[in-house]
Amino acid sequence: MKLFGKMFFSLIIIVTVIFSIFGGIFIKLSFDNSLSRELSRKQNENQMFVYSFEASASMLSSDTEYIQKNDIEKIIDSVKRSMGESQIGITIVNQKEKAIYTDSKIGKNIKIKDLKDNNFGYLIFKNNGSYYLETMSKMTIESGTYYISIVSSINEVYNDINEMMKNYRVILGIALVVTCILAYVFSKKITRPIEKLSDTVSQMAKGQYDTRAKIKTDGEVGDLVNSFNIMADRLEKNIEELEDTARRQEDFTAAFAHELKTPLTSIIGYSDMMRSMDLEKEEISEYSNYIFLQGKRLEKLSFTLMDLISLDKQKIEFNRISTEKMFNDIEKTVEQMLREHNIRFKMSVEPAVIVGNEDLLKSLFMNIIDNGRKAISGQGIIALKAIKTEKGYTVFIQDNGCGMEKSEIKKITEAFYMIDKSRARKEGGAGIGMSLCKKIVSIHNAKWSVRSKPGKGTIISIVFQEGQN
Known part of the structure; x- marks a missing residue:
């Protein structure tokens, strides 16, 4: 994968992870806060119910059996009217957890042993796709000690959190779209100079040594571009020097061969004439002198070359x-x-x-x-x-x-x-x-x-x- 792809997907993944973590934390805190408020409200409501029930029961001058069997419904109806119909079901049990009254269709789930030191306990459960909160408090009247269990719906809390989750998903989707756009622009801005530099390097690799990176940018990438151009200048200069050296070596070889060929041709030609022809004494002297002069020229050439080589x-x-x-x-x-x-x-x-x-x-x-x-x-x-x-x-x-x-x-x-x-x-x-x-x-x-x-x-x-x- 190229640098652009790595940067693009890395930014998207980072933003997605950050949004997911912090969004999850925010939703969890919001849910916990809503549930805590609802629990506190239901606890207060349960306590108020207990106090109202105790007050109503104390005004009756009946015996225990009569209160339990005949008056308990009247007391509960009276308390319900005074507090509103927010309860789904109310159950009253004695210390043996035997129900002496219930109008709950869901049933009691919490146990007396689940109560805490403050004689209060609660339980959240799900029934038929709905969420419920059951609270239980201890109640003491003249006829004895009882426990009142009140079941209330808390679907509103879960509905709120579900709505929040839907909104969060929409926001996350929008954020991802925006992130993709910004990541694309940002990645392109960062990688475009590097891509141009890479193209320049490719051109130089193909032999176009006069190519330079014409990129205007700051920071580390700008320093890299400047350093590359300086390196390219030196490389081009070195290549030109190498090519010039190679050319001069070829010229030297060709010239040296030519310088040898000219006198050698004369020497061979005159020698052959002296060997194969009957010549006059003057001609022999002239040809010998010419051979001598060409030989001296070769000797001078060899000595000069030796001096030139030996100096190094x-x-x-x-x-x-x-x-x-x-x-x-x-x-x-x-x-x-x-x-x-x-x-x-x-x-x-x-x-x-x-x-x-x-x-x-x-x-x-x-x-x-x-x-x-x-x-x-x-x-x-x-x-x-x-x-x-x-x-x-x-x-x-x-x-x-x-x-x-x-x-x-x-x-x-x-x-x-x-x-x-x-x-x-x-x-x-x-x-x-x-x-x-x-x-x-x-x-x-x-x-x-x-x-x-x-x-x-x-x-x-x-x-x-x-x-x-």
Whole structure:
């Protein structure tokens, strides 16, 4: 059974039980109260009858036998007239419970032994579908001790209680109808947000991860909805990241296979020509050189991949590094290469000390400078500037090369991604350098940003925490 059904029927059952219990208690108390009042009235009536009978009997100057046989009916008739005809039957018995007078058609049911200490007793009984109250009191006159039993109808009390029961059933029926309506509305109000949330979960289970619970409510359900939406946002983000990772892995595999295929095809082709054809010495030298260059390219590719993989696994040692000395070493290394390509290198370094691995940092900056070289056609300038800023020690590397679109910036750190593949391969690149750079930046807990405009060039800034890792 769903939550709505459980709440709906639970509320109906609870209200029914409460109404039944309290209604039953109320009717029982009302009945007991009515019966108690009727009993008290009949007791008083019985006592008044006894007093009236005693008074009338004392005024007679007859002997006992004569009173019992001749005058008793007159006395009872006189008392009845004075008290009204509420009695159904009157019985007078002596101490041996022998009836000396009776006009009751129902008969006497109460016994002398049932009387209490106050010489009064009563009995409620049912006869032919009617309810009766029989009261008995002790009476003492000159002729002896007697007991007067008076039977009266109390159908009115039971009729009242039966009428009350009928009215109660009607009220209970109306209350149940109202309860059903209110329980339905209340249950719907409580469960509707949960049902909507359940529908949202079902949609997400079917792969619609952008679905959100659009429910406006307060309390615990509102908190649950908000928490679910936060969880859904994180889940969608994680799934997107997983999908992006899977895509990049597929791209990496495809690109890696392609990078291997191109030089291997050339190596196999030229090797086959050298093996199967009679070639001139110059041709053999040319083909051998081409095979050698393609082999070196594969070697460089394998070494770069090894560096990229090993960075995640090996323990890297960090030391305090003088930036002035490190950048001077880099300048000496790249200056000749850049000069050969008619590229001018400008460097301005503010001395500082950072913590890191010097070999990795040199590889980082030389990779970025080399990428800048590949982006420049003809004469150009590559500038390196390192200064202290509020954010930390910041290194800017700028070139006036071909630049790139904004959409390309996020992709340049993906393995084997090349904006201009033909030029990159011509320059001996495989598209792994910037992936390696990103890894080195991450290892040093540094932050970097790339700004570029097509035809204007590129600026890469890297911020290190000065004097700490």
